[in-house]
Amino acid sequence: MPTDDKWIEECCEEVLKFTGSLAPEWANRIAIARSERNWTSRQFLGAMIGWMLDNGYHLTAPQHPFFQPGAVPMVEKPCELCGKLFKPIIPGQRFCSETCGISYLKKMEAKAA
Numbered sequence: 001m002p003t004d005d006k007w008i009e010e011c012c013e014e015v016l017k018f019t020g021s022l023a024p025e026w027a028n029r030i031a032i033a034r035s036e037r038n039w040t041s042r043q044f045l046g047a048m049i050g051w052m053l054d055n056g057y058h059l060t061a062p063q064h065p066f067f068q069p070g071a072v073p074m075v076e077k078p079c080e081l082c083g084k085l086f087k088p089i090i091p092g093q094r095f096c097s098e099t100c101g102i103s104y105l106k107k108m109e110a111k112a113a
Contacts, residue, residue: 012041022064080104 020027086096
């Protein structure tokens with residue numbers, strides 16, 4: 001496995017590639033911003049997320065059509081908490097139900113405390 005920093009940078013690069021694939025103008029804007037500031041993928045992603053959080057845009061971010069139910073064909077997969085097979089409604093759905101998702105978050109909070 002690569003070093004943590006290298007692995008994180010590779011993951012950030014994949015997120016930016018994926019984001020750019022959703023709309024060609026986004027890919028262009030990402031490339032321009034990174035070039036202008038000479039940022040790594042990790043720096044760019046961190047700066048953009050920080051900016052969204054600082055300015056309250058995380059509460060008003062519009063729903064992109066890609067993330068709407070039925071936009072991408074989904075296959076059954078196991079719930080990350082209970083293991084039950086389910087068919088996700090949106091890309092990236094990790095849990096079979098809201099109950100499992102909340103239980104997982106509570107478990108992570110308890111672990112962090």
